[in-house]
Amino acid sequence: MADFGLRSYQEEVVEKALQGENVIIWLPTGGGKTRAAVYVAKRHLETRENAKVVVLVNKVHLVDQHFTKEFDPHLGQDHNVAAVSGESEEKDFFALVMKKSDVVICTAQILYNALINTEEAKHVELSDFSLLIIDECHHTNKESVYNKVMRCYLEKKLKGERSLPQILGLTASPGTGGAKSLENAVEHVLQICANLDSAIVSTKNYAPELEKKVPRPIKTFDIVEKRPNDPFGDHLKWMMKLIHDFMDIPRDVRLRECGTQEYEADVVELEKHGVIEKNRLLAQCALHLRQYNDALLVHDTLQMMDAYQSLKEFYNTKLNAAFDGTDFFLVGLFEENEVELKKLATDSRYENPKMAKLESTLLKQFGPGVPSKGILFCKTRRSTHCLRDWVLKNRTLQEAGIKADILTGAGNGITYMTQHEQADTIRNFRQGTLNLLISTSVAEEGLDIPECNLVVRYGLLTNEIAQQQASGRARARDSQYSVVAQKGGREVRRELINEYLEELTGKAIDRVQNMSPQQFRRKITDLQKRAIIACRVAEGQKTEKKSRYAASSIQLFCRNCFGLVASGSDIRLVDNAHYVNINPDFKNQYKLGGQLNLPKSFEDWEPGRRICCNNANCNKEWGYEIKYKKVAVLPNLAIKYFALETPDGRITAKKWKDVPFAVEDFSFEDYYKDSFADYLD
Numbered sequence: 001m002a003d004f005g006l007r008s009y010q011e012e013v014v015e016k017a018l019q020g021e022n023v024i025i026w027l028p029t030g031g032g033k034t035r036a037a038v039y040v041a042k043r044h045l046e047t048r049e050n051a052k053v054v055v056l057v058n059k060v061h062l063v064d065q066h067f068t069k070e071f072d073p074h075l076g077q078d079h080n081v082a083a084v085s086g087e088s089e090e091k092d093f094f095a096l097v098m099k100k101s102d103v104v105i106c107t108a109q110i111l112y113n114a115l116i117n118t119e120e121a122k123h124v125e126l127s128d129f130s131l132l133i134i135d136e137c138h139h140t141n142k143e144s145v146y147n148k149v150m151r152c153y154l155e156k157k158l159k160g161e162r163s164l165p166q167i168l169g170l171t172a173s174p175g176t177g178g179a180k181s182l183e184n185a186v187e188h189v190l191q192i193c194a195n196l197d198s199a200i201v202s203t204k205n206y207a208p209e210l211e212k213k214v215p216r217p218i219k220t221f222d223i224v225e226k227r228p229n230d231p232f233g234d235h236l237k238w239m240m241k242l243i244h245d246f247m248d249i250p251r252d253v254r255l256r257e258c259g260t261q262e263y264e265a266d267v268v269e270l271e272k273h274g275v276i277e278k279n280r281l282l283a284q285c286a287l288h289l290r291q292y293n294d295a296l297l298v299h300d301t302l303q304m305m306d307a308y309q310s311l312k313e314f315y316n317t318k319l320n321a322a323f324d325g326t327d328f329f330l331v332g333l334f335e336e337n338e339v340e341l342k343k344l345a346t347d348s349r350y351e352n353p354k355m356a357k358l359e360s361t362l363l364k365q366f367g368p369g370v371p372s373k374g375i376l377f378c379k380t381r382r383s384t385h386c387l388r389d390w391v392l393k394n395r396t397l398q399e400a401g402i403k404a405d406i407l408t409g410a411g412n413g414i415t416y417m418t419q420h421e422q423a424d425t426i427r428n429f430r431q432g433t434l435n436l437l438i439s440t441s442v443a444e445e446g447l448d449i450p451e452c453n454l455v456v457r458y459g460l461l462t463n464e465i466a467q468q469q470a471s472g473r474a475r476a477r478d479s480q481y482s483v484v485a486q487k488g489g490r491e492v493r494r495e496l497i498n499e500y501l502e503e504l505t506g507k508a509i510d511r512v513q514n515m516s517p518q519q520f521r522r523k524i525t526d527l528q529k530r531a532i533i534a535c536r537v538a539e540g541q542k543t544e545k546k547s548r549y550a551a552s553s554i555q556l557f558c559r560n561c562f563g564l565v566a567s568g569s570d571i572r573l574v575d576n577a578h579y580v581n582i583n584p585d586f587k588n589q590y591k592l593g594g595q596l597n598l599p600k601s602f603e604d605w606e607p608g609r610r611i612c613c614n615n616a617n618c619n620k621e622w623g624y625e626i627k628y629k630k631v632a633v634l635p636n637l638a639i640k641y642f643a644l645e646t647p648d649g650r651i652t653a654k655k656w657k658d659v660p661f662a663v664e665d666f667s668f669e670d671y672y673k674d675s676f677a678d679y680l681d
Contacts, residue, residue, distance in 0.1 A: 004074075007213065009206035010036045017168050018043055022198035024137060024169035026509060029469055030214045033170040034066065037133050038074050040168055044131045045079055045102060052098070052129040054165070055105040058139050058146065059442075060085045061419050066105050066135070075103055084110055092603065095122050098129070108134075108145040115152050126153055127163040137169030138465060140195045141177070150195050151535055154528050157197065169196045175465040176501050176508065185508035190520075193512065194527035199520065200509055217455065217471060217481035221495070222361050224353040225487055232304045232344040233259070233296060239337060240292050246329060247285035259296035261461070267293065275643045276650045280562055281326045288330045298382070301459035303352060304345035306386045311341070321619045323561050354484055355390070358458060359397065361482050365454040366400040366435070373429070373476075374454030375437045381408045383459065384438045391436065404436040405429075418599040441466060453479040461494045464501035548660040555645040558613045559652070560620035562643070565589045565613070568659075571637070572666040575604060578626060579656050579663060580634035582671055590614050590635065596624045604629055611635055632671060 006014070010032055013025045017040045027033045041053045055071065057063055067083035075081050079102035084090045086107060090097050094114045098104055114124035126132075132153075140146040150167075157164060177188030193200055203210050237258050249255065253270060256262040267286045274283030291314045299307035315334045322328050344350070358376075365372045378384060384406040391397050391404040407425050408417050417425075422442075428434045430450045437449070441462070453476040457467075471481050485491035512520070554568030570583040593610035608625035612618075623637040639653045646660065653659050 004039050004042070006036065006039055007032065007206070007209060009203035009210045009213075010039075012203050012206055013201050014040050016199070016201060017166075020166055022167040022196070024171060024174075024193065024196055024198045024200040026171055026174070026200055026202040027210070028214050029172045029471075031172075031210060032213075033172070034070050034135070037135075037168060037170055038070050041071070041103060041131060041133065042075055044166070045075070048130055051102070051131065053103045053131045053133065054098075054111060054129045055103065055133045055135065056108045056111060056146065056149070057105070057135045058108060058144075060107060061422050062135065063088075063105050063107060064419070064423075071103055071105060079103055081105070086110065089603075095124050098124055104129075108149055112145050112149050112152075115149065126156060126165060127161075129165050131168065132165040133168045133170070134196065135170050137196055138171045138174045138192060140169070140192060147195055150197070151532065154195075154197065154532060158528065158532060167196055167198050169198055173465045173468045173502070173505055174200070174509070175463060176504055178463075179504075180501075182504060182507055182511070185504050186511045189505075189508045189512050190523055191527055193520075194524035194531065197524070197528070200512060202509065202513070215477060215479075217479040219471075219481045220483070221492060222357050222482050222484045223487045223492070224357045224485075227350060227353055229350055231347075231350055232307070232341065233299055235337070235341060235344060236292055236296055236299070236307075239333060240289055242333060243285050243289055243292075243330070247282055250282075258293060259300060260293075261297075263293050264290060264297075272652050275559060275652050278562065278650060280324070283559075284326045284330065298386075299352070301352070301354065301378070302383060302386045303355060303390065304347075304350065306382075308341055308345040310382070312338070321617050323615075323617050327617075354458075354486065358456070358484050359394065361456060361484055362397060362402065362436070362454075363400055365480060366397070366402050368399070368401050370401070372454060373435050373450060373452045374456065375439055375449070375452055376404075376456045376458060377439055377441070377460060378458045379440070379460055381406075381440060384408055384440060387438045387458075391438070402436050403434050404438055405434050407437045407439040407442060409440060409442040451476040451479075454482070455479070456482045456484060457491075457495075458484050459491065461490055462498075464498040464505065467495065467498040468502055545660050546662045549646055551661045551663065553647050554659075554661050557643040557645060557650075558615065558618060558620050558622075559641050559643050561613060561615045561618040563613065563615045563618070565642070568644075568661050568663075571663050572671075573663045574626075574628055574634065574636075574666040578605070578628075578634070578636045579639065580626070580628075580636050580666065582634070582666070586635060588614065590622060592625070593621070608633065628666075629668075632668070634666075 009027075013027065014036050017023050017025070025033055025036055027036070037055075041055075044053060045051045055066060057066060063083050063085040067081065072081045080100065081103040082090065082097050082101040082105070084094060084097055084104060084106040086109070091110050094106070094110055098114075111124070114122060115126070117123045134140065134146060137146065140150055153164060153167075174189055174192045176185040177191070179185040179188050189200065240258055244255070250273075253273070255266045255270070267289045271283050271286035271290070274280065274286055291311060295307040295311045298310050311334065315331060318327070318331050322331055362374070365374060376387065378387060388404055388406050391402055405425055405428070406417075407422065425434065425437070426449060429437055455471065483491060483495050485495075515523070549568075551568035551571065555564055556566040556568065557564055566581055566583065566586060566589070570581045570586060572580055572582050574580055590611040591614045593612055595609050596607040598607050605626045605628045608627055610624045611622050613620040613622060620641060622641050623635065625633055626636045627633050639656045639659060644651050644653060644659065651660070656663070
């Protein structure tokens with residue numbers, strides 16, 4: 001293995017995989033898990049007849065990264081290596097790509113779609129490949145697509161099928177699954193092993209070499225005192241109290257402390273309660289309270305003006321949309337207090353002390369001519385934009401040579417980065433054009449980011465897996481890992497809990513590794529059987545829920561003005577992705593907004609203009625039109641913007657999969673049968 005460049009600890013962890021056993025390789029971030037997997041794939045292809053390898057990733061950008069950085073450079077000369085993601089045209093010919101390739105790197109969703117596709121030309125069997133590598137395999141749990149793939153595997157395994165691929169999982173931490181005790185943490189690790197039908201391996205003989213290769217950063221808690229006076233925050237809370245009094249909160253409803261995630265959860269439930277009870281006053285007040293709470297959360301982490309702007313942007317959309325007295329009160333309350341809020345937000349005496357602490361933390365590592373690189377982790381995409389603007393406008397940070405940009409997740413929404421934008425940002429960071437990434441959790445795991453000497457976690461409450469992944473980004477010698485937080489705050493408590501959970505994870509893995517082979521196999525077989533039974537029960541419940549009501553008995557109401565707009569029987573499903581209304585009269589229920597621009601194109605459809613409620617002064621957004629197969633213009637609806645009236649009362653649904661009626665597939669013939677009856681007969 002020396003010619004391949006493996007270290008001794010890597011040779012140790014691949015040993016059982018080279019013997020054909022199913023294993024999970026547990027190595028810290030930066031320990032070279034992917035390189036070890038490439039070596040296993042290489043030996044597998046060289047020693048097994050008709051070998052074929054599939055590499056699964058859970059994020060689109062990792063497809064190209066694994067292809068260009070690892071698998072193609074080491075295997076491409078002797079083998080056909082292909083990369084397929086939702087952004088590549090090959091996804092529509094995945095079965096053909098599989099036949100022609102020796103190694104296929106793809107997102108898990110693409111493989112799962114092929115496994116369940118009934119069309120022969122698009123169908124793939126697990127027996128079509130001989131080695132399945134699963135990156136970041138700690139995600140193989142609950143209803144993740146990784147677990148759906150592995151359930152296909154387990155169903156066949158438990159039926160006695162032998163032509164199944166070898167499994168190789170890769171993880172920096174399986175975590176504890178929320179467990180706080182060793183026994184429950186052991187159960188969680190065993191469940192991950194059962195889901196992957198694999199034993200977990202780590203280095204036992206070469207731990208010092210691993211520690212030298214992946215040094216742990218120096219951890220500091222950069223703590224600030226609570227602001228002694230907070231007139232801006234107090235004023236927001238006073239306004240929220242006025243809304244509480246106005247809406248007359250039901251006695252059985254308890255709202256927790258303003259400015260917390262718990263309060264946000266409470267008002268989300270309160271809005272649902274208002275919709276179900278047909279109480280628009282309650283529902284609208286809850287929606288506005290959520291915006292004030294969001295402003296308080298921003299105020300706790302960022303600058304006061306950022307919090308003010310978040311509210312201002314929301315009310316700019318409401319100024320010409322007063323539907324009844326509730327709207328007049330809520331919009332009027334903001335308008336009456338806007339000048340005072342802006343005045344308080346610009347008073348530097350009460351600015352967030354965390355920002356000053358963040359500045360001093362950055363200045364410890366950055367300075368003129370100092371070759372530093374850092375990642376600043378924060379919670380939301382809004383936070384990344386606000387912090388970037390702050391860095392760019394801060395003269396002291398600019399004089400220190402900080403060149404910052406944002407890195408957020410890829411996706412179809414307008415607030416997401418495209419895959420190309422992500423790649424450009426990382427390339428600029430690697431080349432030194434940028435030296436500070438301001439990132440959401442997207443940079444925590446998987447991304448190939450150069451060694452940093454500073455990682456800052458700012459305003460984050462995450463689990464031990466995310467904490468370990470973030471810490472692992474600080475790989476340079478004598479690097480710093482900083483937690484900027486308020487004294488006695490939740491971030492500090494969470495960080496300390498995560499340290500305990502990280503230690504607990506190690507103890508749980510050690511306990512599992514010390515089980516006898518017979519005991520381990522017996523335990524995970526039992527867990528696998530239970531998981532398959534639970535899955536079948538859940539599928540039966542879903543089917544039962546879908547057939548609970550006839551589509552014709554369901555009515556859709558606008559979630560804002562409560563106006564009746566459609567019947568459930570009007571809805572059709574296009575390409576298993578878009579829920580559209582085919583009733584021609586539905587056009588009278590909505591008006592068109594601006595064009596929706598998405599960062600990529602699609603084969604069978606293209607986005608059109610946004611649609612919103614046509615009811616006077618409502619303007620609630622409902623979705624957008626799509627042009628399907630260059631012919632049909634169809635209103636594509638998001639169910640979260642509607643209330644559903646069922647024979648047993650009103651309900652809400654966050655996603656279409658949660659609705660209690662079956663939606664028929666869209667048919668071109670049915671849609672155009674009146675217009676082209678002569679041609680279709």
